[in-house]
Amino acid sequence: MDTVAITGHGSYLPRHMLSNAELPPFDQPLSDDEMERIGVHRRGWADDTEGIAEMAAMAGQRALERAGLEADAIDLLILANWTARRYIPEHAPRVLRLLGAKRAFGWDISCACAGFLYGLGTAHGFLQNPRWSRALVIASEHTSRRGRPGSKAKLILGDAAGAFVLERKEGTSGRLIDFELATDGAHHEIMDISPESWVRTHIQQKELNALAGGSMCAVAQRVLDRSGVALDDVDWIIPHSGTAGVQATVVRELGAAPEKILANFDSIGNVSSASIPTVVDQFVRAGTIRPGDLILSAAVGTGWYAAAALYSVGAG
Amino acid sequence: MDTVAITGHGSYLPRHMLSNAELPPFDQPLSDDEMERIGVHRRGWADDTEGIAEMAAMAGQRALERAGLEADAIDLLILANWTARRYIPEHAPRVLRLLGAKRAFGWDISCACAGFLYGLGTAHGFLQNPRWSRALVIASEHTSRRGRPGSKAKLILGDAAGAFVLERKEGTSGRLIDFELATDGAHHEIMDISPESWVRTHIQQKELNALAGGSMCAVAQRVLDRSGVALDDVDWIIPHSGTAGVQATVVRELGAAPEKILANFDSIGNVSSASIPTVVDQFVRAGTIRPGDLILSAAVGTGWYAAAALYSVGAG
Secondary structure (H helix, E strand, C coil), rough: CCEEEEEEEECCCCCEEHHHHHCCCCCCCCCHHHHHCCCEEECCCCCCCCCCHHHHHHHHHHHHHHHHHCCHCCCEEEECCCCCCCCCCCHHHHHHHHCCCCCCCEEEEHHHHHHHHHHHHHHHHHCCCCCCCCCEEEEEEHHHHCCCCCCCHHEEEEEEEEEEEEEEEECCEEEEEEEEEEECCCCCCEECCCCCCCCCECHHHHHHHHHHHHHHHHHHHHHHHHHCCCHHCEEEEECCCCCCHHHHHHHHHHHHHHHHHHHCCCHHCHHHHHHHHHHHHHHCCCCCCCCCEEEEEEEEEECCEEEEEECCCCCC | CEEEEEEEEEEECCEEEEEEEHHCCCHHHHHHHHHHHHHHCCCEECCCCCCCHHHHHHHHHHHHHCCCCHHHHCCCEEEECCCCCCCCCCCCCHHHHHHHCCCEEEEEECCCHHHHHHHHHHHHHHHCCCCEEEEEEEEEHHHHHHCCCCCCHHHHCCCCEEEEEEEEECCCCCCEEEEEEEECHHHCCCCEECEEEEEEEEECCHHHHHHHHHHHHHHHHHHHHHHCCCHHHEEEEEEEECCCCHHHHHHHHHHHHHHHHHHHHHCEEECCCHHHHHHHHHHHHHCCCCCCCCCEEEEEEECCCCEEEEECCCCC
């Protein structure tokens, strides 16, 4: 198989990042202790000018700049989104137009919170075809809008977009080393959407955390085993930041050093499929993640989906 | 690149196929002449037991039988659907469970009426990876439910599912020879969905037919040119059967012999992404399409998507 490099990454956060004090009232007021335990201090709420396509194009543009590419160099776009997806039309064609990516084809996938990693896997497949050399994978979510007003979900859910540029290219410091995708229809009904378009969970939060943590660890371990990489050799673990509880489960079950976990759940909340690329972008810009550092990511999504990837990020 | 074989196909039509006389009343009664010009005589309306996943599993099961495969042999499923897609959960995990495909991962794509061909392209990519050998691509649509009651759309839109089995395999009579995917965001707003979840078209039908026909011919010609295949060498042309007008445009613009066009628009209506695989399945079973016959398919979908594929179908 041809090597797929990761040569760019970018992210976009809404202009309006709400502090906990700025949130509209909850049905049942939350104590400071409870807020602290949940762990989210700020989250973005996209305004009317920050549509899925606009946020995706901003994150994509930043990723292209880091990769040193013009939009016209892109052959395909996979856009992960489930929070604003309603029949027709999809968002990806509009993102291509906003970017000015005239040669590319592109479409939307969902896979709930696992969408970004499923997108990486899909792009990896297309890049095995000599006709195509460069892909954008973007996740862009209005997660906040799928939370019932007055519910605790409004504390946790935030909006964001994140992007990677993938290229069929040897010898770069950023590389998609391996990935794992898994689907289990046995848990198909644990979450769904209400008539008002708000997320409903039909199992206890504790049970959901255990399922999510267990699924993430299983796919992550499979990637490590197949790649012959020990967890000790991994520099950073970036799980989908669904809740603080899921992260704790991952640390415990994987047996990972807690200081290797990178997350932005506290500062931007659960941004669904956009969480992994926004964490990568934030911690590269902060100087924490360096080119070539070995990163292990895992995510789950209701459906039920699980996905993991072993990779490093570099520049074009 | 590795050869991708097409070793199975199957389809499913709803138990209840409505004749024109059985349809509920239209806002403006249609004359017999007008009905004849539109050209649809029957269409399926799925009942409550014929969900997207159930119809998909039936078509998928039939395709697996033709390929001589158990469900457990499948590595991945791409399910094309846009007509019943609403946030979470997706349908593909449930289809995998209904089929008993325990090893597979699978998810939904949309791309409107072009979804099946985008699904073939996606599966082709994954099958370049030695880890995966067999894919199911299924389209399953409740198209009838996206038409406004009382409108002409209720005459045209029908429900159906169709499936192909793809395998990384040499020397079979069925083969995915080449495909083309194209996306144009410039036409992003020509169709959308009403608050009641019905399709709205914001340009004239004549203009839509011209755009659809032109797009289909452009991608079909690109596939022929790249493959070095002349239109005369193609045995059958199976365009997405959106309307009779689109088919006429394809015949005229491509310069195709009308007798090479295979369609089931008259007997099942516009079943969106499911049209191409249901036509293939119907005409193989009728003995019209034989193993190894060269088939050219093209489809468009609002977004704006266009896709084409050159292929033959065989058995496992």
